[in-house]
Amino acid sequence: MTVPVIMVHGAFCGGWTFDSFRKPFEAAGHVVQTPALLGHGDGALVAGRSMADYARQIADLCRACETPPVLIGHSMGGLVAQMAAARAPVSRLILLAPSPPWGVSGSSLEEAASAVSLYALGPYWLQAVAPDYAVVESYTLDRLPRAERKAIYAQMTAESGRALWETLNWWLDPFMTTSAGPKNVPTLAIAGGRDVIHPPATVRQTAARLGGSCEVFPQMSHWLPGEPGWEDVAETCLDFIAKQHRAAA
Numbered sequence: 221m222t223v224p225v226i227m228v229h230g231a232f233c234g235g236w237t238f239d240s241f242r243k244p245f246e247a248a249g250h251v252v253q254t255p256a257l258l259g260h261g262d263g264a265l266v267a268g269r270s271m272a273d274y275a276r277q278i279a280d281l282c283r284a285c286e287t288p289p290v291l292i293g294h295s296m297g298g299l300v301a302q303m304a305a306a307r308a309p310v311s312r313l314i315l316l317a318p319s320p321p322w323g324v325s326g327s328s329l330e331e332a333a334s335a336v337s338l339y340a341l342g343p344y345w346l347q348a349v350a351p352d353y354a355v356v357e358s359y360t361l362d363r364l365p366r367a368e369r370k371a372i373y374a375q376m377t378a379e380s381g382r383a384l385w386e387t388l389n390w391w392l393d394p395f396m397t398t399s400a401g402p403k404n405v406p407t408l409a410i411a412g413g414r415d416v417i418h419p420p421a422t423v424r425q426t427a428a429r430l431g432g433s434c435e436v437f438p439q440m441s442h443w444l445p446g447e448p449g450w451e452d453v454a455e456t457c458l459d460f461i462a463k464q465h466r467a468a469a
Contacts, residue, residue, distance in 0.1 A: 292316065
């Protein structure tokens, strides 16, 4: 049985994140959507967008599907997917190196540093924040050749400072914007063993919060949908979808 699949990109990115990753799913018969989050290449303003805005957008797409879809989210898009799954019917939730929800603390110095580094921009939560090539090169696309890193960076767009603040500094958010915890949704979280943005220990915490399982690809880093080894990640996702369908039958 095939089910609709919605793939949600991370910060500074767009639906193009999944240009290659979507192909095995489509080959298996799934109808795949890879929407751009609000303000990401659609001409709309991104400054001031909340994670709640992104979650509502994806939840609306879920409700528009004929059957509850599989939600797959990468990085910050993994957190958007978690939030959307608490708002709309979803059959399965797959998280690729996901940002953790409200209440889950990071497990590395790099995570702590990223939470405070943006303050150098001033009140960045009011701004649109441009991507930083040095950060992208060192932590996100570190397993790709230089030419590929440059090509991907050229497609990146500004991100909402508010969404970044809500994601990175959840303990300062009294509204608990990024709270997540969908009930009875089979969940798989996947981590790269070399990922310092969202390392395995943090991803395991996120999976546990959602009552799901976690798999680690030891040689992979953060760009799970596109760095060397992404085909194995896609196969693991497809196996999870098929296994869950058999269990429900």
